[in-house]
Amino acid sequence: MKRFCTTRMSTCQSESTVRFNQDFMTLFILGKGGGNMKRALFISVLMLFLLVPANVEAQSAPIGVEVDCDQSTININVHPEQNQPVTIACTVTNTGSFAQDISLESEVEGNDFSLTLSEDSFDQVAAGEEMSFSAVFAASPRIPVITEDFTITGRVTSWGMEPVMVPWGQMNSTGQIAGTVNSLPYSRMDLEVSNPSARNIEAGEEATIQFTIFNDGNRIDNLEVEIVNLQELEDAGFKFVSDPFFRATVNPGSSSDQGDIILQAPAEASSEISVQVELRAFSKLDLDADASEVSIRVNVAASSGGGGSIGLDDISTMSEDSVAIIAMGGGGLIAVIFLLIIISRLTKKAGKQKIAAKEAKRAAKAERKANKAGRKGKKKGRASKKMAINEVDEDLDFDDLDDLDDDFDFEDI
Secondary structure, X not given: OOEEEEOOOOEEEEHHHHHHHHHHHHHHHHHHHOOHHHHHHHHHHHHHHXXXXXXXXXXXXXXXXXXXXXXXXXXXXXXXXXXXXEEEEEEEEEOOOOOEEEEEEEEEOOOOEEEEEOOOEEEEEOOOOEEEEEEEEEXXXXXXXXXXXXXXXXXXXXEOOOOEEOOOOOOOOEEEEEEEEEEEOOOOEEEEEOOOOOEEEOOOOEEEEEEEEEEOXXXXXXXXXXXXXXXXXXXXOOEEOOOOXXXXXXXXXXXXXXXXXXXXXXXXXXXXEEEEEEEEEEEOOOOOOOOEEEEEEEEEOOOOOOOOOOOHHHHHHOOHHHHHHHHHHHHHHHHHHHHHHHHHHHHHHHHHHHHHHHHHHHHHHHHXXXXXXXXXXXXXXXXXXXXXXXXXXXXXXXXXXXXXXXXOOHHHO
């Protein structure tokens, strides 16, 4: 059987197909130029041609349309910071024998996705000609993980140079592509510490950090909290009373149960210790997802009686309050030493004055004794009966009590 090829359409047609098209055009011209009877006859024959193919080789029907796209499965990222529409390339082809007007329609199930076409129709598409358009799929951020079906349909609305309308649902008048659109799962979390303030403890005491993890993703997620600087804390002498991690399975839009991480300060601290405990929450299902991190400061006071000296490195790690306390203590100590020096000097001066007073007092007493001795010599000539009385008087001399007072000074005690 002979076949006829055309360069424009890059297709080949059998001899019977060509004859079919020629006969069809002849009927079309006769029907157009005749009266009502001829037009009725033409329409009847036209319907017969459309409904009943001449033979297997009559693949090139008068009308036909085909729709194709480069993707039939569409995946959309609905992460709130990464949500973007997805665009695919599509074509509509006139598979009929005559020029056609083709309309385009799209449909997606449900209300979670939208589908928009760059073109809604093409006019006078030549037989075998292919026209391009794009389809844009979009979804709102944060929607759950779901899958919905979509369709893109091309329909021949009319054909011929002077268009003949084609009834809806006419054979070969529609072409369609179907597929699915999916929202992708994503992981997102928020680590929430109940008390983010610094922990101030003594050597050997425990500090407790309590927290929850909020699942801000769109699926059930396996979340974990770990201590990033675990080795650093252990090297500094800290021990963990609890596990240094926390794991939980959390529904989307919900928080985990409360987690606790308990660490114990070193038993001895020669100087104040100040460290950061760095917590990190992440998804076990998506290790590439952004983690949530929180840092808590823990201050450990120096052990009492530690006796350790404080160097410049120690001072640089101390808090402002600790430095202020040390400065106040040093200033107070200097003031006490200065006061003791003043008291010592005043005491020495008072002692010298006391010694000078004692010496003067003793000199006066010696002078009094000398005067008494002179008076005793004058009294020897008096009457003998008074001698006994004078002797008793001399033996009981009250000046001797002054000597006793001078020798025993209560201030010396």
